[in-house]
Amino acid sequence: MTAKAAKRAIPRYMEMAGELRESIMAGDFANGGQFPTETELCKRYGVSRFTVREALRRLQVEGLISRKRGSGTTVQPAAARGGALHQPLSNIGEILQYGRGSEVTYLEQDSGPLPTVVAEQIGEDISGTWRRFHGVRRISYDAPPLAATDAFFHERLGDWVDRIDLAAGTMFSQIEQLAGVRIGKITQDIQAVAADKIVAGQLGISKGDPVLRILRCYLDPKGAVFEISVSHHPGDRFAYAMHIDVEI
Secondary structure (H helix, E strand, O other), X not given: OOHHHHHHOOOHHHHHXXXXXXXXXXXXXXXXXXXXXXXXXXXXXXXXXXXXXXXXXXXXXXXXXXXXXXXXXXXXXXXXXXXXXXXXXXXXXXHHOOOOOOEOXXXXXXXXXXXXXXXXXOOOOOOOOEEEEEEEEEOOOOOOOOEEEEEEEEHHHHHHHHHOXXXXXXXXXXXHHHHOOOOOEEEEEEEEEEOOHHHHHHHOOOOOOEEEEEEEEEEOOOOOEEEEEEEEEEOOOEEEEOOOOOOO
């Protein structure tokens, strides 16, 4: 999948919601800053009112904005949303936007079999050698960590892994573009766990504090796992919002 193809895979309302989400989390509408009207957003983004309303609906479900007829749209204060980063997850397009509004640089750690603590959580074939990269994600350089992530790449990807830009955010989309690997399925396991000593140190919290562990497996169309990520998020700095459309 090329970069252009990946971009086209994301509906316009998701892109718009992502840009507005980034502005909200950056504080652009804080201290009385007026949130744009639907008409202003239509002109700014060159989209229909339907697209604007769908983007705003998603932000409202995530708890980032409040909408009332007659009084317009207002941004919820950080206290109302727990000061957490809200990550939407309804489809692969929203996963592609995960890195927006935050920054991380990965460093390679080691290579070998997948660690037992990770392997025992996965029901797929994960044999072989894996290269491990580690990074800590923040909204800004001096902000508290939002996540500590280990990313594992299977040996079948070969030297393509060496061409990844470790400071360019989401890594799996780069692998798609560089190695021509197409994603057939993504599985995700989310569990509340207690931070061990290592994770606590990476996130700046105390050992035993609650964290959200998100284990994600990326499979090709034939069902082979080629990338695995394990992220730990502090319980008070991250929230997932999921939208489920009902088929009638």
